[in-house]
Amino acid sequence: MSRRLVVLVAVLATALLVVPAAFALRVHVRVEGKTQTIYGSAEPTLNVKANALDALDSASVAGEFYYHVTTTSFGPYVDQIGRYVAGGSNGWVFKVNGVSPPVGADAVTLKDGDRVLWYWATFGPKGGPPTLSLRAGPKRNCYRVLAQDDTGKSTPARGARLHVNGRSVPARTGSACVGAHPGLVTATLKGAVRSNAVR
Numbered sequence: 730m731s732r733r734l735v736v737l738v739a740v741l742a743t744a745l746l747v748v749p750a751a752f753a754l755r756v757h758v759r760v761e762g763k764t765q766t767i768y769g770s771a772e773p774t775l776n777v778k779a780n781a782l783d784a785l786d787s788a789s790v791a792g793e794f795y796y797h798v799t800t801t802s803f804g805p806y807v808d809q810i811g812r813y814v815a816g817g818s819n820g821w822v823f824k825v826n827g828v829s830p831p832v833g834a835d836a837v838t839l840k841d842g843d844r845v846l847w848y849w850a851t852f853g854p855k856g857g858p859p860t861l862s863l864r865a866g867p868k869r870n871c872y873r874v875l876a877q878d879d880t881g882k883s884t885p886a887r888g889a890r891l892h893v894n895g896r897s898v899p900a901r902t903g904s905a906c907v908g909a910h911p912g913l914v915t916a917t918l919k920g921a922v923r924s925n926a927v928r
């Protein structure tokens with residue numbers, strides 16, 4: 730092999746190693762806005778560089794939505810996603826696998842399969858809103874809605890409503906069946922962040 734060919738092969742081999750390393754993770758990402766889902770209702774998997782801030786960046790590329798990061802004394806702070814700018818006790822927060830990390834998004838390193846949720850939240854004396862997690866129940870067309878607090882503790886979301894194909898079904902105990910349906914099911918509950926979507 731000529732010297733030039735050896736160099737070319739070496740460069741190509743290095744490039745092949747470096748490119749996947751730049752996007753090494755596969756992570757589920759969802760962004761819930763003030764009035765509607767901004768990205769990833771069904772929590773699609775995206776290629777993410779390393780941390781929870783990178784997850785937002787990947788989602789903004791996939792979903793073509795705007796976000797803005799400002800530098801504060803604590804580090805990079807996401808002060809806008811989509812239309813709405815943080816202010817007063819309102820702003821953008823995130824959870825990883827249902828838990829709200831006590832540090833900035835750039836400091837939360839992700840691993841394959843993690844679930845990152847960014848959402849608009851209003852904070853009061855009791856903290857932020859619970860986030861809803863929707864799961865398929867043991868029976869066909871039946872679902873369970875859980876409300877998760879900032880520590881990730883889950884309780885049945887009593888009084889939630891399931892939404893499917895323009896219909897709304899009450900889930901008084903946090904569980905309900907919706908009957909045969911072609912579309913995705915989501916859940917809402919007053920004061921909580923809307924759920925992921927499930928088939």
Ligand code: B12
Nearest residue numbers: 803804805806807815816817820821822823830831832833
């Ligand atoms: C109000 C507040 C919020 C509000 C901010 C609303 C707004 N108007 O923008 C909301 C609820 C949105 C919020 C979000 C978060 N917060 Co906060 N927040 C506070 C709090 C209680 C007061 C900040 C303040 O108003 N200071 C007074 C003003 C005059 O100073 P300021 O420098 O201009 O304040 C701004 C920054 O602090 C920024 N900010 C707020 N929180 C955070 C968090 C991080 C990591 C960064 C970089 C910036 C930042 O928003 C403030 C208002 O513009 C502090 C606790 C404290 N006592 O400092 C925690 C605090 C700063 N938050 C914290 C955390 C962890 C978060 C989140 C990362 C939580 C999460 N898992 O999502 C997110 C930030 C995610 C993101 N968007 O990038 C931690 C930071 C710890 C650390 N060492 O990194 C603190 C110290 C609370 C704690 N003890 O855990 N927060």
